[in-house]
Amino acid sequence: MPASASTTDERCAKVRGPVDSPKPIIQLEDVRKAYGQGKARQEVLRGISLAIMPGEMIALVGQSGCGKSTLLHVMGGLDRPDSGTVTVDGRAHGSLDDSALARLRNQRIGFVFQSFHLLDHLTVVENVALPGFFGKGEPSEERALLALDRVGLLDHATRRPTALSGGQKQRVAIARALYHRPAILLCDEPTGNLDSETGNDVIRFFQKLNREEGTTLVIVTHEERVSRAAGRVMRMIDGQVVDHEARQQESLAP
Numbered sequence: 065m066p067a068s069a070s071t072t073d074e075r076c077a078k079v080r081g082p083v084d085s086p087k088p089i090i091q092l093e094d095v096r097k098a099y100g101q102g103k104a105r106q107e108v109l110r111g112i113s114l115a116i117m118p119g120e121m122i123a124l125v126g127q128s129g130c131g132k133s134t135l136l137h138v139m140g141g142l143d144r145p146d147s148g149t150v151t152v153d154g155r156a157h158g159s160l161d162d163s164a165l166a167r168l169r170n171q172r173i174g175f176v177f178q179s180f181h182l183l184d185h186l187t188v189v190e191n192v193a194l195p196g197f198f199g200k201g202e203p204s205e206e207r208a209l210l211a212l213d214r215v216g217l218l219d220h221a222t223r224r225p226t227a228l229s230g231g232q233k234q235r236v237a238i239a240r241a242l243y244h245r246p247a248i249l250l251c252d253e254p255t256g257n258l259d260s261e262t263g264n265d266v267i268r269f270f271q272k273l274n275r276e277e278g279t280t281l282v283i284v285t286h287e288e289r290v291s292r293a294a295g296r297v298m299r300m301i302d303g304q305v306v307d308h309e310a311r312q313q314e315s316l317a318p
């Protein structure tokens with residue numbers, strides 16, 4: 065074949081144009097944040113740049129106080145950095161005012177915390193429907209029941225959270241995070257208050273969500289079993305991400 069002749073692939077590429085490469089769903093560039101003033105000033109995020117692709121499941125690890133929760137809050141728009149850019153779903157947080165950021169957060173991101181933050185004076189289904197009060201339209205009981213069904217707690221819908229076990233409370237909190245079917249789930253030590261079997265159930269559910277629905281997950285954890293279930297481990301030391309380890313995701317035995 066003459067050197068100048070192009071291959072079929074190259075000719076097809078010319079007709080199609082450049083193939084769109086997938087874009088990160090979360091991107092941070094040189095993100096910095098400090099607390100306190102003067103001598104009490106403490107730099108908590110020290111120039112963090114990272115990219116997370118759609119459908120990744122990431123474990124964010126590091127010693128207590130290294131800045132994991134702060135980083136998660138900044139990624140999710142619960143908090144703003146002092147400098148640097150945070151882009152989620154193609155939208156730069158810095159370009160959004162507080163109410164636009166709150167809308168983006170409510171619609172596209174679910175949060176799950178170690179302590180479940182359920183309201184005891186509401187029923188389980190009312191707790192799950194809470195995100196519906198902060199969007200357009202009316203909260204939907206049907207949507208909340210669907211979310212409860214996904215975590216296997218449909219038959220507990222009319223109970224109060226006080227009548228549930230720790231694992232059940234966390235599943236209600238997860239159902240609430242899934243109410244708007246978010247593309248991204250950000251979890252801060254979601255298994256920290258659970259015994260190992262209940263914690264395994266939660267991790268299995270996260271893997272299912274990740275594999276079957278392509279939900280992007282970032283999970284702050286101190287637990288090795290959670291790291292093993294993730295496709296990438298992001299390690300922080302003193303306000304910096306120092307390591308990204310891609311790994312084969314391990315499925316937990318049922």
Ligand SMILES: Nc1ncnc2c1ncn2[C@@H]1O[C@H](COP(=O)(O)OP(=O)(O)OP(=O)(O)O)[C@@H](O)[C@H]1O
Nearest residue numbers: 099100106108126127128129130131132133134135
């Ligand atoms: N609102 C705040 N005001 C002042 N300092 C804060 C605030 N939030 C966090 N910090 C400080 O920032 C540092 C990082 O806190 P962060 O909660 O992000 O750590 P972490 O890695 O999540 O720790 P842990 O594993 O214990 O949850 C800590 O030294 C903490 O005391």
Ligand SMILES: [Mg+2]
Nearest residue numbers: 132133134252
């Ligand atoms: Mg923390």
